[in-house]
Each structure stands twice: as structure tokens, then as C-alpha cells.
Amino acid sequence: MIGRESRRDRRTQLSPNRTAAVTSEADPTGLADYLRRQAGAVEAALVDRDRAGLADAPGGPDAVVEHLFTDAFLVEHTDFPTFEAFLGHAGADSVWALSRWIDWVLDWHVLGNTRFWSWEWMVNAAVELAADAAAVGPVRCRACGARPAPETGSSVEEPGRVDETWIRFACDCGATGRLSVARPDGEVRAAGDVTVAGANGALPRPVPEDGED
Numbered sequence: 001m002i003g004r005e006s007r008r009d010r011r012t013q014l015s016p017n018r019t020a021a022v023t024s025e026a027d028p029t030g031l032a033d034y035l036r037r038q039a040g041a042v043e044a045a046l047v048d049r050d051r052a053g054l055a056d057a058p059g060g061p062d063a064v065v066e067h068l069f070t071d072a073f074l075v076e077h078t079d080f081p082t083f084e085a086f087l088g089h090a091g092a093d094s095v096w097a098l099s100r101w102i103d104w105v106l107d108w109h110v111l112g113n114t115r116f117w118s119w120e121w122m123v124n125a126a127v128e129l130a131a132d133a134a135a136v137g138p139v140r141c142r143a144c145g146a147r148p149a150p151e152t153g154s155s156v157e158e159p160g161r162v163d164e165t166w167i168r169f170a171c172d173c174g175a176t177g178r179l180s181v182a183r184p185d186g187e188v189r190a191a192g193d194v195t196v197a198g199a200n201g202a203l204p205r206p207v208p209e210d211g212e213d
Contacts, residue, residue, distance in 0.1 A: 028067065028147065031064065035067075039131045065095055072149035079113045079114065107119055107120075129155055135165075140197050149169065164180050169194045179194060
């Protein structure tokens with residue numbers, strides 16, 4: 001399994017705007033709200049590789065998969081740059097094709113190529129991370145105005161932590177940042193190149209380049 005620094009280096013090799021595209025398709029706001037309300041059902045459907053369990057999701061089951069298993073998540077936690085590569089290494093063209101796999105065989109693939117011990121744990125990490133990010137609100141990159149993707153957070157790195165929830169984000173432009181929510185007051189703190197959109201959902205203006213107005 002490759003080291004964390006190597007994973008970070010691979011982010012620069014991803015296709016341009018890949019992460020932004022994944023998190024902006026099929027109404028990300030609708031998907032975020034769906035995840036907040038249906039996190040348990042989403043997790044159960046993905047663990048069982050049951051497409052029918054996500055039939056009512058905004059954009060359909062495949063939109064949920066793309067929303068959860070972003071390039072940022074895969075680069076941070078697995079040996080692969082994309083979820084497609086993770087599936088391809090297993091000889092599958094979709095997560096639903098894995099329904100033919102015996103559970104322990106899929107778990108072995110996950111154990112050998114990710115930081116997780118099982119497919120269930122990998123799904124749980126992706127769902128909880130996305131749900132935490134959704135609870136913070138629409139997030140934008142300060143540098144370019146795009147939607148960065150969550151790559152890791154306290155639910156993955158510090159499960160059971162109760163005093164603070166934090167999420168680290170990565171944008172295709174190369175910017176990164178972290179949002180944290182303190183408990184019990186709920187104050188949101190931002191560090192780095194991420195920000196929460198205003199009440200009207202407006203994107204922040206991109207930071208001007210040197211010499212621009």
C-alpha cells in the first residue's frame with residue numbers, strides 16, 4: 001500500500017475539474033440533504049450492493065456513488081486515483097456488479113488496497129464523511145469558487161470524538177482547507193482555502209490574480 005504523501009502527489013495527476021464535476025452533478029444540494037436524512041439506508045444499500053435501495057435518490061443510485069466516492073476520498077484512503085480504478089482492479093465496471101462477489105472476497109480486495117479492513121467499513125467512512133460535510137453546508141473553494149470534495153475528517157480519523165467535528169477538503173485547483181464544528185455551541189471554523197457559502201448560496205468571488213482588479 002502506498003504512503004500518504006504519494007497519494008497527495010497523485011492528486012495533481014487527476015483529470016482537470018474531475019472532483020468538481022463529481023460533486024456538482026445531479027444537484028449536490030439535493031444529494032447532501034438526502035444523505036443527511038437517509039444515511040443509514042444509503043449505507044445499507046451500498047454494503048449490500050443493492051441498487052434498488054437507492055432508487056429514490058436524487059439523480060439515481062449512480063449519483064450517490066459518485067457523490068460519496070470522489071477522487072479526493074480515493075486518493076487519500078486507497079491505492080487508486082479514482083473509484084473507477086478501484087472497481088477495474090476488481091474486474092467490475094460498477095459497484096452493483098460487485099453484488100456477485102462473496103463478501104469475504106470483496107473484503108479481501110478492500111483490505112489489500114485501502115486503509116480499511118472491509119467493504120462495510122469503507123462504505124461507512126464515505127457515508128459519514130459526506131454526511132458531516134453536508135451538515136456544515138455548501139462549501140466553496142476560496143481560490144477558484146468551485147466545490148471542493150471532502151477527503152477525510154474526524155469521523156474517519158478520530159471516530160467517537162464528541163468535542164469537535166472536522167472535515168478536510170481538496171479542490172481540483174490544488175487548494176485545500178479544513179472546516180470544523182465545535183460542540184456543543186456549533187460554531188463553524190474555517191482554515192485554509194475553503195469557506196461555507198452564504199445564506200443565499202452564492203459562491204465567493206475567486207481570489208484575483210496579481211495585477212487583476
